[in-house]
Amino acid sequence: MSAERPSWAPQDIDVEKPNAARIYDYLLGGACNFEPDRRFAEQFLKIVPNVDRSFRANRAFLGRAVRFCVDAGIRQFLDIGSGIPTVGNVHEIAQGLAPECRVVYVDNEPVAVAHSEAILEDNRNAAVLHADLSDPDTVLNSDSVARLIDFEQPMALLMVAVLHFVPDSAEPRASVARYLGPMAPGSYFVVSHGSTAGLDDVPAGAERAYDNTTTPFISRNHAEVMDLMAGTELVEPGLVWVPQWRPEAPGDVGDDPARIGIMGAVGRKPR
Numbered sequence: 001m002s003a004e005r006p007s008w009a010p011q012d013i014d015v016e017k018p019n020a021a022r023i024y025d026y027l028l029g030g031a032c033n034f035e036p037d038r039r040f041a042e043q044f045l046k047i048v049p050n051v052d053r054s055f056r057a058n059r060a061f062l063g064r065a066v067r068f069c070v071d072a073g074i075r076q077f078l079d080i081g082s083g084i085p086t087v088g089n090v091h092e093i094a095q096g097l098a099p100e101c102r103v104v105y106v107d108n109e110p111v112a113v114a115h116s117e118a119i120l121e122d123n124r125n126a127a128v129l130h131a132d133l134s135d136p137d138t139v140l141n142s143d144s145v146a147r148l149i150d151f152e153q154p155m156a157l158l159m160v161a162v163l164h165f166v167p168d169s170a171e172p173r174a175s176v177a178r179y180l181g182p183m184a185p186g187s188y189f190v191v192s193h194g195s196t197a198g199l200d201d202v203p204a205g206a207e208r209a210y211d212n213t214t215t216p217f218i219s220r221n222h223a224e225v226m227d228l229m230a231g232t233e234l235v236e237p238g239l240v241w242v243p244q245w246r247p248e249a250p251g252d253v254g255d256d257p258a259r260i261g262i263m264g265a266v267g268r269k270p271r
């Protein structure tokens, strides 16, 4: 069956195969997705019934981490794997608190880039770049980064719910090190990462479900995610299930945060 190609869909994408950006968009209630993405998401919900809750918890973590960074004095953000714009975008949160904040979004998925371009048209302090996390030189040498990021000043690097789409063969640790290298001391690194490590009853098929998408998923455990954050000192409470990271109210954590299946942390580049 051939999927529809809406008028807003960039020509250079495969609309037949589900993709993480558009599955996430659909499960967060967005409209920037295609029939195969929606079909995949509905099937995935049958395997992991709380996955939409996990995605919302991840998005809430992103919001709290951005507010934490702004409160800590950060005014520039490089958000890699930024996704399709949805509720609580990084520039909206950061510029809502401090209008001078500058944001560069990076994503390798054309729908995410096209929609980000559209909403940033009138925003001089934010830009989006179509690039891959595993190509740090393209990102770091881009015009957008040159215009909006001052490496002499502390910044925040965000990789939220994206590293689990980067296999070890693509050397994510080397890419992270390349991004962290030029960042000023006192900069922050915000990470969230999918993980089945907290569950002894992983639903059959859950880990392999994304294999048939353009973005296969790789679960990593606590030590492996810590390793990706090497070179930073984690702020309290360290690497935890995302609802446990500085919750706004104790009731927000829930009874079984490991079931959310996404870990999060904020690291600080030492002085």
Ligand SMILES: C[S@@+](CC[C@H](N)C(=O)[O-])C[C@H]1O[C@@H](n2cnc3c(N)ncnc32)[C@H](O)[C@@H]1O
Pocket: 020, 021, 024, 058, 059, 062, 080, 081, 082, 083, 084, 106, 107, 108, 109, 112, 131, 132, 133, 134, 159, 160, 161, 162, 165, 166, 215
């Ligand atoms: C689950 S979404 C997360 C969006 C946002 N960071 C959030 O947490 O709400 C993952 C995003 O990472 C993007 N992505 C996956 N692999 C990537 C890569 N190698 N380079 C850049 N972006 C990537 C996807 O296209 C998607 O938009």
